[in-house]
Amino acid sequence: MDWTRKHPGWxxxxxxxxxxxxxxxxxxxxAAAPAPIGPAAQQFVDxxxxxxxxxxxxxxxxxxxxxxxxxxxxSHFWPLRRFCDGYVWLIRGTPLLLQILFVWLAFPExxxxxxxxxxxxxxxxxxxxxxxxxxxxxxRAGILAVPHGQIEAARALGLTPLQTFLGVILPQSMRVxxxxxxxxxxxxxxxxxxxxxxxxxxxxxxxxRVQAESYQPIPVFITIxxxxxxxxxxxxxxxxxxxxxxxxxxxR
Amino acid sequence: xxxxxxxxxxxxxxxxxxSFGSFQALRDVSATFFEGQVTAIVxxxxxxxxxxxxxxxxxxxxxxxxxxxxxxVLNDDLKHLDAIRREVGMVFQSFNLxxxxxxxxxxxxxxxxxxxxxxSAAESKALQLLERVGLKSQAAKYPVQLSGGQQQRVxxxxxxxxxxxxxLFDEPTSALDPEMVNEVLAVMRELAHSxxxxxVVTHEMGFAREVADRVIFFDEGVILEDxxxxxxxxxxxxxxxxxxxxxxxxxx
Numbered sequence: 001m002d003w004t005r006k007h008p009g010w011x012x013x014x015x016x017x018x019x020x021x022x023x024x025x026x027x028x029x030x031a032a033a034p035a036p037i038g039p040a041a042q043q044f045v046d047x048x049x050x051x052x053x054x055x056x057x058x059x060x061x062x063x064x065x066x067x068x069x070x071x072x073x074x075s076h077f078w079p080l081r082r083f084c085d086g087y088v089w090l091i092r093g094t095p096l097l098l099q100i101l102f103v104w105l106a107f108p109e110x111x112x113x114x115x116x117x118x119x120x121x122x123x124x125x126x127x128x129x130x131x132x133x134x135x136x137x138x139x140r141a142g143i144l145a146v147p148h149g150q151i152e153a154a155r156a157l158g159l160t161p162l163q164t165f166l167g168v169i170l171p172q173s174m175r176v177x178x179x180x181x182x183x184x185x186x187x188x189x190x191x192x193x194x195x196x197x198x199x200x201x202x203x204x205x206x207x208x209r210v211q212a213e214s215y216q217p218i219p220v221f222i223t224i225x226x227x228x229x230x231x232x233x234x235x236x237x238x239x240x241x242x243x244x245x246x247x248x249x250x251x252r
Numbered sequence: 253x254x255x256x257x258x259x260x261x262x263x264x265x266x267x268x269x270x271s272f273g274s275f276q277a278l279r280d281v282s283a284t285f286f287e288g289q290v291t292a293i294v295x296x297x298x299x300x301x302x303x304x305x306x307x308x309x310x311x312x313x314x315x316x317x318x319x320x321x322x323x324x325v326l327n328d329d330l331k332h333l334d335a336i337r338r339e340v341g342m343v344f345q346s347f348n349l350x351x352x353x354x355x356x357x358x359x360x361x362x363x364x365x366x367x368x369x370x371x372s373a374a375e376s377k378a379l380q381l382l383e384r385v386g387l388k389s390q391a392a393k394y395p396v397q398l399s400g401g402q403q404q405r406v407x408x409x410x411x412x413x414x415x416x417x418x419x420l421f422d423e424p425t426s427a428l429d430p431e432m433v434n435e436v437l438a439v440m441r442e443l444a445h446s447x448x449x450x451x452v453v454t455h456e457m458g459f460a461r462e463v464a465d466r467v468i469f470f471d472e473g474v475i476l477e478d479x480x481x482x483x484x485x486x487x488x489x490x491x492x493x494x495x496x497x498x499x500x501x502x503x504x
Binding site for chain 2: 147149150152153154155156157158159160163167168171172175246
């Protein structure tokens with residue numbers, strides 16, 4: 001962790017390269033492992049990739065949703081505020097599994113004819129909306145933590161409200177919000193496993209299938225757990241490095 | 253100092269009033285400020301002097317009355333506001349430097365964003381201004397790495413970067429440790445001699461006496477005295493002003 005703080009740029013690059021090398025290279029050691037792992041190596045690799053894709057797509061969309069809804073919650077325009085309040089209330093008050101099932105089963109009835117969502121897309125939408133709601137609160141707290149004097153200084157210099165937001169408020173609020181956002185991202189890696197319920201073949205689903213074929217749950221689930229641990233470690237290293245990067249000029 | 257042939261009016265306040273809830277901070281305040289003039293605004297806490305200063309670039313909107321800056325009426329019209337904020341710089345009691353930006357970026361930000369100056373030109377101008385306040389060597393540091401006095405000098409350079417016609421100072425030395433007050437006052441003294449229009453809300457009576465062309469004494473939301481420093485400090489007209497002066501002189 002100390003090393004990450006001192007060299008955030010290297011840590012970020014390292015985590016990203018590590019993640020890619022792991023995704024491309026994990027097939028080699030897995031294939032060399034004895035049955036039941038070895039024969040199913042490619043399935044593990046594909047499952048891990050789907051999990052990472054779900055995490056990256058929903059994680060990015062979730063941050064965007066979190067920033068927009070976090071701003072919306074602080075808006076002076078009350079219908080927008082109420083809408084964002086309602087969104088967070090709805091998502092945080094219902095199970096993620098229900099949300100995934102809802103998008104998968106109910107969206108096709110709501111959406112106009114001709115638009116078809118893949119299982120993967122349904123899972124990504126539900127996960128984005130879910131993590132977005134939790135991010136909303138983090139972003140809102142981050143924005144509220146920016147001292148009012150910063151905003152006054154920007155306004156007094158003639159910056160427009162948009163320039164003030166993008167140039168002063170957002171970067172400073174992210175420093176505060178990032179640890180909580182990183183926490184949500186780590187949860188997301190694991191929450192993405194619920195996509196197995198709508199037949200997305202992600203990592204947990206792969207584990208379930210392989211142990212069902214081999215009748216050997218212990219080695220299979222241990223392998224899955226280790227892969228999850230490596231993925232979450234890569235993501236948390238990435239976010240910790242980003243945190244250190246944004247932390248410049250901050251009082252410790 | 254600058255009273256030669258028909259000075260031009262730069263700010264005109266007409267019957268300005270402002271309340272915060274039931275507290276009336278300003279009552280029908282009228283004042284005219286001329287180009288090149290250095291005005292010290294003094295008075296007890298809560299007398300309305302800071303509020304008055306903050307209405308002049310609309311960090312506070314007045315409830316009644318009219319403010320005209322360099323011929324432009326100050327109102328909610330964003331074009332007017334932008335134009336005025338480019339002409340009126342402000343230095344705050346708590347510095348309000350952008351904590352996520354280096355000293356150089358703090359000074360160069362507004363010229364780049366608001367004046368659309370090329371980055372290299374804005375940064376070389378920022379370096380010149382930092383040299384003027386004696387902090388060129390600190391350009392790559394972040395605000396937290398500087399002392400209070402240094403931060404306030406950077407804040408002055410940041411305000412100057414927009415080439416304002418008027419500089420507003422809201423108790424610029426009140427948040428400083430005593431040994432740092434003089435370095436800020438020295439910069440302000442140099443500015444005053446350069447001919448820029450300055451309005452300084454201050455408790456530094458020595459500075460007001462020595463540098464200001466004019467002293468305005470606020471009490472309970474009205475201007476009680478508006479006179480020369482010599483007259484104000486040697487022979488104030490009102491009992492309230494006498495009482496105030498004896499209080500602030502007490503520590504001398």
